[in-house]
Amino acid sequence: MADTTLAGPSAAATAGSKSEQAYHAVKKQIVDGTYSPGYRLVLAKIAEDLGVSVVPVREAIRRLEAEGLVTFERNVGATVAGIDPTEYLYTMQTLSIVEGAATALSSPLIGPDDIARARSVNEEMRACLEHFDPVRFTRLNQDFHSVLFENCPNPHILDLVHRGWNRLASLRSSTFRFVPGRAQESVEEHEALLQLIQSGADAADIERAARLHRSATLDAYLSQTKNI
């Protein structure tokens, strides 16, 4: 299965350093929800928990800030970044663009076995709809697209996709939970996308489909909030 730990930023240089360790530790806890949005990240406390000094922790926090996972205020401190409706819109819109591009760029390199694997993941997602397992659903959704992106010829774009996913992590399964029916649609769109790729469709058509797949989720959210 594709590794959805979500590779760090382009800069993974200093592996093994305490700063690196702190970065991964804090990131993990943000992405998996241990630290919720708004949680106050006190340098000294994190340093003590990890058994290191504040300097590497500070560096780690600043890196997470650059990725949008924490917000930093001078002389005040860091808090786990939430994602307000505006930020959500920006992030989803950007994701629709970069995911569309990543899918289109990868499509010529996607083989029958990849299609089969992706389809199998999608069927698992369908099963999640029955059991109502939104957390697993979200994870499988990333797996699905990760399979398609495995051979993406442009790592920069892939990196942007991963950043967007991390940015959305604080929402967990909210779109799944709050927009009923969207998850079902999503599974169908996945299948349609696979067939499009399988049929050797034009890259532009694949890009459009992949982009719409993401923006439909955004639209579903927008139209719902408008109706309330």
Add this chain to the structure above:
Amino acid sequence: MADTTLAGPSAAATAGSKSEQAYHAVKKQIVDGTYSPGYRLVLAKIAEDLGVSVVPVREAIRRLEAEGLVTFERNVGATVAGIDPTEYLYTMQTLSIVEGAATALSSPLIGPDDIARARSVNEEMRACLEHFDPVRFTRLNQDFHSVLFENCPNPHILDLVHRGWNRLASLRSSTFRFVPGRAQESVEEHEALLQLIQSGADAADIERAARLHRSATLDAYLSQTKNI
């Protein structure tokens, strides 16, 4: 005129801090070419030059690393990042995507006065062709697109555009210099793009045109290197 100092990353939080000062100072010198690719960035030396200690400098360097402007190797140090043909391809491809999207998203908000300003910049660019002033040409090129992006409704995408531009800064005017005729084409494409926007064309058409405008430069480079 549009400010092409190229806004920093989303995180401009700690304005006024020494770390911030160091960040801007080093970034400026990388972007304007004072530090060429491969230049060894020694923390202690930069710290002394700026009159601060190494800790904030280190933080600044790590931020620049995250933006791809410097490469960092553990226990060895930082060097100004070069851009090899592969990186160039990745960056240009990504730029074509995000610039295309930024242009399309901005287009409904571009008014007649914006068009006029952009056209005036483009005419300056045309003049640069006569005087053969590649550095100014590159700068004006950014100005041109900055005018179009001024009202971009998605700051995330704009940020990606700026990052790409910074990343290419180390090349200076190489595309202009090495692909004769491309600059001329570029000016013509700008004018065509303006007319497309002015005519109220479909966002999809505008996006395609803007994307091709960037990828044509990449293609020109690729076909030239192939011929050698």
Add this chain to the structure above:
DNA sequence: AGATATGAAATCGTATACGAACACTAGGTC
């Protein structure tokens, strides 16, 4: 001579320490 080992110099990575800025409470004043 070429390759390998050894030492010194340079540079990084992190701990510790301390001054500075902010938040919050308590007390006083109108």
Add this chain to the structure above:
DNA sequence: GACCTAGTGTTCGTATACGATTTCATATCT
């Protein structure tokens, strides 16, 4: 009672110090 003010505690920002690692030059061995 509401508002302002002083004081205290918390947390950040940066300087300094030192051990760890790499690099480079020199010496030694085959």
